[in-house]
Amino acid sequence: MTKKFVIIFLTAINFCFAIFNQPKTAYADQLSDSIDEQMSNIDLSGLKDFFDENITMEKGGVVEFISNLLDGNFDKDGQSALGYISSIVFRQAREMLPSFICIIIIAVLCGILQGIKSSTFSQSINDLISFVGLLAIILVVSAQISSLISSAKNIMENIAKLITIMSPIITSLMVAGGANVSAGIYSPTVSTLSNIISNVMLGVLLPLVMIMFVFSVISNFSSSVKLSKFIDFASSTIKWILGITATIFTIFMTVQGIASATYDGVSIKAAKYAISNSIPIVGGFLRDGFDIVVAGSVLIKNSVGIACLFGFLIMIISPVIKMSLFSLMLKGCSAIVEPISDPRIPNFCASISKCINYLVAITLVSSFMFFINVLLMIFTANAFI
Amino acid sequence: MKDWILSIGIVVVILSIISLLLPNGKMGKYVKCVFSLLVVFVVLKPVVFLGDNNATLDQIYSDVHTDIPLQENYLDFVFEKKVESLEQNCEKLLENHQIFNVNIKIDVDSDYFQELRIKKVTANFENAVIKSENKHIDIIDVKNIIADYLGVSNNVVEIYQ
Structure with missing residues (x-):
């Protein structure tokens, strides 16, 4: 009797173990396999070539960076970013310092020579000394200015190029992730953005900044030719065009992004609700197959977007820091030489510094529009998984 | 200039x-x-x-091009995977109704910028095995089960025996 009871008891315990220890599906492995399969099918060669040409990544290329993001191996933190930025700042300051020391020396020499006035030199000689001193400073500053303008032009051209390369990849991933409406809406918007940047920024604003530079030089060069109001006109035009372009673009993208994402979100959630609620048992299985493919494409989309943003940040940070530092140091020069030199020299330095601020503003606004665009594309179809 | x-x-x-x-x-x-x-x-x-x-x-x-070329190979692959998972889920659904070894084939039509549209669903019962006590199944019931799950009309579902 006892033996029978023990056998029945042990059988019941085994039965319970068999019921409650059923093998559960490893969802993380399935997602990882789905991601690997999709990564092998998606074409990232255009992005890889762009990054290899323009951006220096630490370990491997952009494809390895994306794979690390997908694996969760993102080892960048605030401290390393601050260290990187400060190293750029000090390096650029060291490179530009000789030019500014040269400017200060020229201004001081001119000031000293002009101080030996009336008894020794006539007014014409004083004017000639200012003329030559200013010419020397213009030559020193012009070399730096031309490199800054070409850096800004390069950044804007690269923004347009990166948008053109990145858009097919992210739009395809958005479609794969179920954000069909958003993808259909973003296609013309992204094209419009790249055209705005190349036509408005490169074709209108950058030439206006160059005109401001030239007129600042001319205005300070000759006391009889005054072009300061023309410079003010150019600067107002730049401010208006920048402000209007950035505002319209941001409002348009944000409203469009919210509306399309809401539509996609409602339709996807409605489909999932209908399927999972109509068949209570199968609804659970649905989440394995269909949702894993969608989740995989969303993760890849986010990783590609983040990689593009990260690479773009690396691309623009050094030129923007250089422009900002140059503007600041030129203002500093203007302040240092003002007490001692001819007024034209500090005025020239101050006006060129103002022009460079506009150059920085144009570069940052273009970058800002690109960031908004990529961030909206990343966040679309994220909340539906 | x-x-x-x-x-x-x-x-x-x-x-x-x-x-x-x-x-x-x-x-x-x-x-x-x-x-x-x-x-x-x-x-x-x-x-x-x-x-x-x-x-x-x-x-x-003047140079605005509104068409972005999509990666069709990748999208075809993803859509194929999605259709595969729908087919597997239909088969599992029928297994829950004690009908095993049914081969489901779904034909879709997709515009990339629109959701998947199911054109035809074919259920092949050639090797099907019914494990319920009732060995007879109503084809219309099976059609309804598949059609309800996929959100399509019964006309789209075809049964081959």
Whole structure:
């Protein structure tokens, strides 16, 4: 009797173990396999070539960076970013310092020579000394200015190029992730953005900044030719065009992004609700197959977007820091030489510094529009998984 | 634009040199006035002749291409995977109703920018095994089960035995 009871008891315990220890599906492995399969099918060669040409990544290329993001191996933190930025700042300051020391020396020499006035030199000689001193400073500053303008032009051209390369990849991933409406809406918007940047920024604003530079030089060069109001006109035009372009673009993208994402979100959630609620048992299985493919494409989309943003940040940070530092140091020069030199020299330095601020503003606004665009594309179809 | 800036620069440099060389007298003022007018004319030259170029604002948006080429190979692969998972789920659904080894085939039509549209669903019962006590199944019931799950009408579902 006892033996029978023990056998029945042990059988019941085994039965319970068999019921409650059923093998559960490893969802993380399935997602990882789905991601690997999709990564092998998606074409990232255009992005890889762009990054290899323009951006220096630490370990491997952009494809390895994306794979690390997908694996969760993102080892960048605030401290390393601050260290990187400060190293750029000090390096650029060291490179530009000789030019500014040269400017200060020229201004001081001119000031000293002009101080030996009336008894020794006539007014014409004083004017000639200012003329030559200013010419020397213009030559020193012009070399730096031309490199800054070409850096800004390069950044804007690269923004347009990166948008053109990145858009097919992210739009395809958005479609794969179920954000069909958003993808259909973003296609013309992204094209419009790249055209705005190349036509408005490169074709209108950058030439206006160059005109401001030239007129600042001319205005300070000759006391009889005054072009300061023309410079003010150019600067107002730049401010208006920048402000209007950035505002319209941001409002348009944000409203469009919210509306399309809401539509996609409602339709996807409605489909999932209908399927999972109509068949209570199968609804659970649905989440394995269909949702894993969608989740995989969303993760890849986010990783590609983040990689593009990260690479773009690396691309623009050094030129923007250089422009900002140059503007600041030129203002500093203007302040240092003002007490001692001819007024034209500090005025020239101050006006060129103002022009460079506009150059920085144009570069940052273009970058800002690109960031908004990529961030909206990343966040679309994220909340539906 | 390069020519325009160059012409302004040359005029200003010449004016500066002349103003340095000119003696300080009454004539100097008139010469400077003439050269200032010349500088104004050179600066305004592109504006004066703007009408001749027929430049319009439309040129800013003339190169807008609204079509982004999608990666069709990748999308075809993903859509294939999605259809595969739907087919597997249909088969599992039938297994829950004690009908095993049914081969489901779903034909879709997709525009990429629209959701998947199911054109036809084929259920092949050639090797099907019914494990319920009732060995007879109503085809219409099976059609309804599959059609309800996929959200399509019964006409789209075809049963082959």
